[in-house]
Amino acid sequence: MNIYVSNLGYNFQIEDLVNLFIEYGVISSARIVEDKFTNKSKGFGFVEMPNRLEGEKAILELNGKEIDGRVMSVAEAPPPRERSGYQNRYR
Template identity: 75%
Template sequence: MNIYVSNLGYDYQIEDLVNLFIEYGVISSATIVEDKYTNRSKGFGFVEMPNRSEGEKAILALHGKDIDGHVISVTEAQPPKQKTFTRRFR
């Protein structure tokens, strides 16, 4: 299960994210998204948990939790939307 975590503090590290989720089950990966020019956190990330029931338990427990003054949002990640391109002909 891929989990989206938003409203993280900009100083939040991957290790912090892992430590937040590890008590709910096995984590196969964790990522904090960074700005490609500044390498600064964008304040959101993803946690992959292979066991769906453990992921759902983590979402229920962590959504709305205050972490260092930030109320985080924890939801199941949605697949990226397909971009559609329209082309105009003259």
Template identity: 70%
Template sequence: MNLYVSNLGFNFQTEELATLFMEYGAVSSAKVIVDKFTNRSKGFGFVEMPNQQEAEKAINELNGREVDGRSINVSEARPPRENTRYSNRY
């Protein structure tokens, strides 16, 4: 299950995100999204957990939890949407 995590601190690192979710089960990948110019966190990231029950437990226990002085939001990630703004142009 792919999870979306928001309201992360701007100094939060990918390794910290993975460690946070490993408390609830196996993590196949974790990524904090960073600004390509400043290399600073944009305040959100994604975590992939292969076991659905573990992922749901992580959502239930981490959503709203204070991490690094901020109340984080955790939910199931929505699939990426197609960018139709330019695809119908030609």
């Protein structure tokens, strides 16, 4: 299960994200999305949990939780969009 986590503090690290979710079960991956030019956090990330029940429990208990003065939003991530390759915007 892929979980979207938003409204994170800009100093939030991957280790912080893992520490939040590890008590709910196994984490197969975690990442915080960064700006490609500044390498600073954009304030959101993703956590992958292989066990759906553990992921659903994490979402239920962490959504709306306040961390460092910010209320997190935690939800199942939508499936990735299929990209159709190069598109000419000027046609």
